[in-house]
Amino acid sequence: MPKHKPIRFKDPTFSEEAKKYVERFIQKHPISISVLKAVLATAVVGGVLTTAFVAPGLVAMAGKNMAAKRKEKRERYQQMWARFHDLRKRKDIEYVGENKDGELIYKFSDTGRIIAKKFLVETLTIEYPKKWDGKWRIITFDIPEKYKKARKAFQRKLKEVGCYPAQKSVWIHPFPCEAEIAFLKDVMAIQPFVEIYLTKEMPNGKALYYFRDLIKKYI
Secondary structure, X not given: OOOOOOEEEOOOOOOHHHHHHHHHHHHXXXXXXXXXXXXXXXXXXXXXXXXXXXXXXXXXXXXXXXXXHHHHHHHHHHHHHHHHHHHHHOOOEEEEEEOOOOOEEEEEOHHHHHHHHHHHHHHOOOOOOOOOOOOEEEEEEOOOHHHHHHHHHHHHHHHXXXXXXXXXXXXXXXXXXXXXXXXXXXXXXXXXXXXXXXXXXOOOHHHHHHOHHHHHOOO
């Protein structure tokens, strides 16, 4: 294990909502998450990179003896430390200074924030409920041309998570996704341009047909 002062990530860019979402993500995907994403997740939530702490939920511990657990944690940490150095060499993260506890403070650079935001968007999914509440979510947006890239990224993500495009700027999903849409609005900085409405009626026959099999599973 390399000996060094603890690395503390501190970046004001990301809201508490974004941080909570990332924390839930790494807890649900402790093994499948890549080492680079683990470092980015640690940075987004304001975590610490040190020999004593990797990131909650990122190391598989179940069913292993203590020696195996220590080895796995050590190897995972060394990989994360290498990815941290890669980000620093590419100037995706910047040194800020040292705090009173002796921690070295780093934050994302402008390019690093772009990488982190892409990671945040990639992690987003809509979780299916145990039972459908009978309500439809209508997502509408009017994103100005100056935010064209964000608009296209938002549309791509809506399609990726299974929303139905009733129109270019009107998308539909039957399951709760208010928190996820709010999360996307925050990360993509398009808060004023996106709205989501709930309705019990769905007159769009194409949307009903599109979701017919999915809904049957959760009625």
